[in-house]
Amino acid sequence: MEIVTEVTARLENKPGRLAKICAAMAHEKINIRAMTVMDTGDRSVLRMIAEPIDDTRRVLTSLGVEAEFHEVMAVELDNKPGALAKLLQRLADEHINIEYAYTSAIGQGRALGIFQTDTPKKTAQVLSIASNSGNGSDREAGRRPLHTR
Numbered sequence: 351m352e353i354v355t356e357v358t359a360r361l362e363n364k365p366g367r368l369a370k371i372c373a374a375m376a377h378e379k380i381n382i383r384a385m386t387v388m389d390t391g392d393r394s395v396l397r398m399i400a401e402p403i404d405d406t407r408r409v410l411t412s413l414g415v416e417a418e419f420h421e422v423m424a425v426e427l428d429n430k431p432g433a434l435a436k437l438l439q440r441l442a443d444e445h446i447n448i449e450y451a452y453t454s455a456i457g458q459g460r461a462l463g464i465f466q467t468d469t470p471k472k473t474a475q476v477l478s479i480a481s482n483s484g485n486g487s488d489r490e491a492g493r494r495p496l497h498t499r
Contacts, residue, residue: 351477354383354424355403356464359396359410359417363389368396374409375400383424384464386452397452399424399464422466423473429461437463437477444476 361367368387375382385398400406403419410417427433434453441448447468456462467473 351425353421354399355419356422357398357417357419359415360393361396363392363394374413378405378409380405384454384462422464425463427461427463429455429459446473
């Protein structure tokens with residue numbers, strides 16, 4: 351688990367706009383680790399994790415793209431059935447709300463999840479404790495899941 355900077359931009363919803371941004375980033379050797387684009391009518395919302403972030407900011411500015419930059423959680427997990435559900439239940443058990451999330455496969459048997467929560471510091475603590483303990487489940491410690499309260 352790591353805290354990373356996410357880019358959020360609202361783009362004109364027209365052919366080639368995203369391609370132009372990605373080509374400019376590729377030209378500058380910027381790596382896009384994860385990305386999602388959502389349609390909202392005449393605009394699209396682009397969210398991505400790109401590195402290095404200072405170069406990303408410079409490229410977007412040069413293209414006239416207004417962007418916001420926020421810290422989010424990047425969590426590596428097994429790319430298998432139930433892995434995401436287990437992580438989400440761990441957060442729910444701690445009353446942490448997921449505001450939005452997206453995932454991507456990142457290699458043989460691994461996935462990357464990007465999470466924006468209502469309590470980032472608490473999220474980092476919960477996920478850090480879970481990864482250090484090996485199982486991360488509060489149920490074994492006698493804590494009742496949120497949905498049974």
